[in-house]
Amino acid sequence: MTARIAYTKPSITELEVSYATDAARNGWGAQCYDYLNRLERDFAAHLGVRHTIATSSCTGALHLGLAALGIGPGDEVIMADTNWIASVAPVVHLGATPVFVDILADTWCADPAQVEAAITPRTKAIMAVHLYGSMCDMNRLLDVGERHGIAIVEDAAEAIGSAWGEKRAGSMGAFGTFSFHGTKTMTTGEGGMFVTNDTALFEKVNTLSNHGRDASEPRQFFPLMTGYKFKMSNIAAAIGCAQMERIDELIDGKRRIMAHYRELLAGVNGISLNVEPAGVTNGYWMPTVVFDRDTGVSREQLIEAFKQADIDARVFFWPLSELPMFEARPGSTNARDIAARAINLPSYHDMDEAAQARVADVIKGALKA
Numbered sequence: 001m002t003a004r005i006a007y008t009k010p011s012i013t014e015l016e017v018s019y020a021t022d023a024a025r026n027g028w029g030a031q032c033y034d035y036l037n038r039l040e041r042d043f044a045a046h047l048g049v050r051h052t053i054a055t056s057s058c059t060g061a062l063h064l065g066l067a068a069l070g071i072g073p074g075d076e077v078i079m080a081d082t083n084w085i086a087s088v089a090p091v092v093h094l095g096a097t098p099v100f101v102d103i104l105a106d107t108w109c110a111d112p113a114q115v116e117a118a119i120t121p122r123t124k125a126i127m128a129v130h131l132y133g134s135m136c137d138m139n140r141l142l143d144v145g146e147r148h149g150i151a152i153v154e155d156a157a158e159a160i161g162s163a164w165g166e167k168r169a170g171s172m173g174a175f176g177t178f179s180f181h182g183t184k185t186m187t188t189g190e191g192g193m194f195v196t197n198d199t200a201l202f203e204k205v206n207t208l209s210n211h212g213r214d215a216s217e218p219r220q221f222f223p224l225m226t227g228y229k230f231k232m233s234n235i236a237a238a239i240g241c242a243q244m245e246r247i248d249e250l251i252d253g254k255r256r257i258m259a260h261y262r263e264l265l266a267g268v269n270g271i272s273l274n275v276e277p278a279g280v281t282n283g284y285w286m287p288t289v290v291f292d293r294d295t296g297v298s299r300e301q302l303i304e305a306f307k308q309a310d311i312d313a314r315v316f317f318w319p320l321s322e323l324p325m326f327e328a329r330p331g332s333t334n335a336r337d338i339a340a341r342a343i344n345l346p347s348y349h350d351m352d353e354a355a356q357a358r359v360a361d362v363i364k365g366a367l368k369a
């Protein structure tokens with residue numbers, strides 16, 4: 001019997017274990033922020049940004065950033081309909097209204113023309129989510145933002161290792177956010193990062209994330225506003241520091257797996273894979289196959305075929321507008337149509353070529369069925 005193939009699992013070595021052990025043993029008192037400070041420094045250097053704040057999750061980082069931009073009731077935030085709930089939840093919790101637009105058929109990211117068309121006097125931000133590591137068209141979005149005076153924010157949770165030209169995903173918007181959940185390219189178990197080059201915004205988020213306590217307030221335990229508590233623990237940060245030392249290896253692993261899927265599936269008609277347009281680097285968090293419409297292959301068939309082969313595969317994100325808490329959006333043609341004939345492939349760092357070949361065989365089998 002062959003073993004079950006998991007879709008993702010983190011790459012944890014003796015380095016992560018030794019740092020976490022050190023943090024558990026010694027990271028208290030005067031040392032209680034050592035790994036946190038180091039992770040924030042290392043991540044800022046990796047990304048090429050001025051400021052970073054480690055958080056308990058990417059969702060928390062997004063919540064803080066949007067709150068610091070003053071987003072609240074009456075405001076609208078534009079984003080792609082194809083997204084994980086985490087990107088939209090903070091918008092809803094802040095009392096603002098999410099506005100969904102369709103995705104492009106090739107990059108699976110927000111269609112910039114539809115983004116611009118969706119702008120109203122209430123639009124406060126445009127959220128660029130780099131889906132599965134594929135970059136949003138940042139030239140167009142940043143230009144739209146500038147012309148309309150609207151903040152572009154980047155949810156780069158899936159885009160560690162992705163870049164737009166020389167600029168890394170998450171480093172271009174008013175702020176960027178990252179996730180270190182166990183399924184992501186780099187992990188701290190649960191965790192996230194807020195990043196920005198805007199010093200005033202950084203200070204606002206720092207205060208908000210510290211229960212409203214301003215760094216310059218001389219009185220102890222004297223918050224100046226009702227803030228939030230979305231902090232990462234020093235023990236989690238210790239694991240993150242080890243992952244940062246190995247970040248190139250972790251990113252290369254994802255790219256190697258994608259490259260091998262491309263080899264295995266070269267010459268197979270009727271499917272398309274993650275794209276990497278000229279000038280763009282895709283971190284390939286999640287290799288994905290979209291079956292052409294005329295193959296007739298459906299999401300439901302794929303789920304069943306992978307189950308039969310004892311392989312974990314994930315469905316392409318449902319359009320948010322198909323979830324019960326949002327209004328239906330029939331105009332999201334690509335978001336609805338692509339999700340119905342696509343599947344995410346396993347891509348854990350230590351995946352070997354034999355396991356990838358098993359995955360490719362299921363894809364080829366689905367086309368013959």
Ligand SMILES: *Cc1c(COP(=O)(O)O)cnc(C)c1O
Pocket residue numbers: 056057058059060084086087129155156157158178179180181190191192
């Ligand atoms: C994983 C993910 C999140 C949520 O990250 P958490 O750390 O679990 O909060 C947010 N946005 C995107 C695009 C994600 O992929």
